Every structure is written in C-alpha cells, then in structure tokens.
Amino acid sequence: MKLYLDTGNIKEIEEINNWGVLSGVTTNPSLLSKEGGLNKDTIRNICDMVKGPVSVEVTSLTPEEMVSEALELKEISPYLVIKIPATVEGLKATRALSEKGIPVNMTLIFSPSQALLAAEAGARYVSPFVGRLDDTGIEALEVVQDIREIFDIGGYDTEIIFASVRHPSHVIRAARIGADIATIPYRVFTLLIKHPMTELGLKKFMQDWNNLNK
Numbered sequence: 001m002k003l004y005l006d007t008g009n010i011k012e013i014e015e016i017n018n019w020g021v022l023s024g025v026t027t028n029p030s031l032l033s034k035e036g037g038l039n040k041d042t043i044r045n046i047c048d049m050v051k052g053p054v055s056v057e058v059t060s061l062t063p064e065e066m067v068s069e070a071l072e073l074k075e076i077s078p079y080l081v082i083k084i085p086a087t088v089e090g091l092k093a094t095r096a097l098s099e100k101g102i103p104v105n106m107t108l109i110f111s112p113s114q115a116l117l118a119a120e121a122g123a124r125y126v127s128p129f130v131g132r133l134d135d136t137g138i139e140a141l142e143v144v145q146d147i148r149e150i151f152d153i154g155g156y157d158t159e160i161i162f163a164s165v166r167h168p169s170h171v172i173r174a175a176r177i178g179a180d181i182a183t184i185p186y187r188v189f190t191l192l193i194k195h196p197m198t199e200l201g202l203k204k205f206m207q208d209w210n211n212l213n214k
Contacts, residue, residue: 004161091121128147160179
C-alpha cells in the first residue's frame with residue numbers, strides 16, 4: 001500500500017518526503033484555504049518535490065467548468081491529479097477528462113455504488129472518506145471492503161485511496177483490507193513511527209554503550 005500525505009502545507013510535505021516513504025500528496029479546498037488558497041507555484045513545487053501524484057480539487061460545479069478548470073490546473077505539472085466530487089456533474093467531467101488521458105481522483109465517496117460509477121466513468125482513483133463515515137455510525141471499513149471486492153471482480157484498474165484517516169489504526173486497517181493507497185494527515189503520519197517501547201529500548205542501548213565507554 002502506498003502512503004500519501006493529506007495536506008496543503010509545504011513544510012509538512014518537505015519533512016515527510018525526507019523520510020523516504022512518501023508516494024504522493026492529496027489536497028482539498030479546505031486544506032489549501034488554511035495555507036492562503038491555491039498557489040500555482042506552491043503546487044508546482046510540491047509536484048517537483050514529491051515526483052508522484054498530487055491531487056488538487058476543482059471548485060467549479062458544472063461539467064464544462066470542471067473540465068476547463070482541470071485543463072488549466074493540469075498545465076502546472078504532469079504529476080497533477082484532478083479531484084472531482086462524486087456527483088452527476090462530476091461523473092460527466094470525469095468521463096470527459098479520462099478520454100483526454102487526464103487522471104481523475106473522484107472524491108467524497110461514501111458508498112460502493114458511487115465508487116462503481118466513478119470507475120465506470122474512467123476515474124484513476126476513488127477516495128472513500130472513512131473517518132466521516134465512522135462519524136455517521138456506518139461501518140466504514142465494510143464500505144471499503146465492498147469497493148475492493150467490486151473492483152477485483154470487475155477487473156477495474158481504479159485505485160482505492162483510503163481517505164479521511166483519523167488515527168494510526170486506520171492506516172493498518174487500510175493495508176489489511178487491500179486499499180491501494182492511504183492518504184494520511186501530518187499528525188497521524190508522525191504517530192505511525194512512534195512507540196514507547198522503541199524509545200525505551202533506544203535509551204537503554206545508549207546507556208549501556210555509554211557505560212561501556214566510560
């Protein structure tokens with residue numbers, strides 16, 4: 001399973017990218033608004049840094065406007081992936097963009113039926129929002145498992161991005177049920193490497209080594 005960072009913050013991307021484990025980045029209008037909006041130079045720098053898929057969402061509502069905005073965004077970098085919402089208008093735009101060879105990440109997926117329609121429309125990725133589904137009391141992992149089964153049986157190449165990650169166990173569950181990608185907030189990403197036993201073990205190793213060399 002590939003690991004993406006879900007953020008619009010360039011410093012967070014720089015840090016996690018330096019770990020050597022980052023395969024891509026996802027953003028959305030809410031994340032970018034915290035960083036002052038969509039800055040094309042910043043997006044270009046992120047793409048050049050990560051050298052992997054970077055999802056940026058359109059803010060238009062009609063299919064024609066979505067396609068026009070997507071074509072303009074795609075000029076920023078060949079690594080750019082266009083995020084399109086899971087709506088009827090989004091499906092129309094996704095079909096048009098996929099026919100032009102432009103990768104689409106259909107976002108705000110909350111059901112297997114939405115994921116199936118996205119795949120049929122030619123989406124390269126679908127992003128089920130697991131944390132938000134959990135908030136509604138729906139068994140979110142079952143939704144992702146259903147999508148995985150549908151894609152495997154149907155032979156779809158569309159990749160599943162496990163999104164709206166809230167804690168490290170979400171990441172492990174994503175890997176266990178066969179998600180292709182987990183897109184992870186910076187805070188959760190930093191928790192993946194931490195364990196108190198590792199810290200205690202390292203402290204003991206250093207103490208023993210220092211005592212040997214006194």
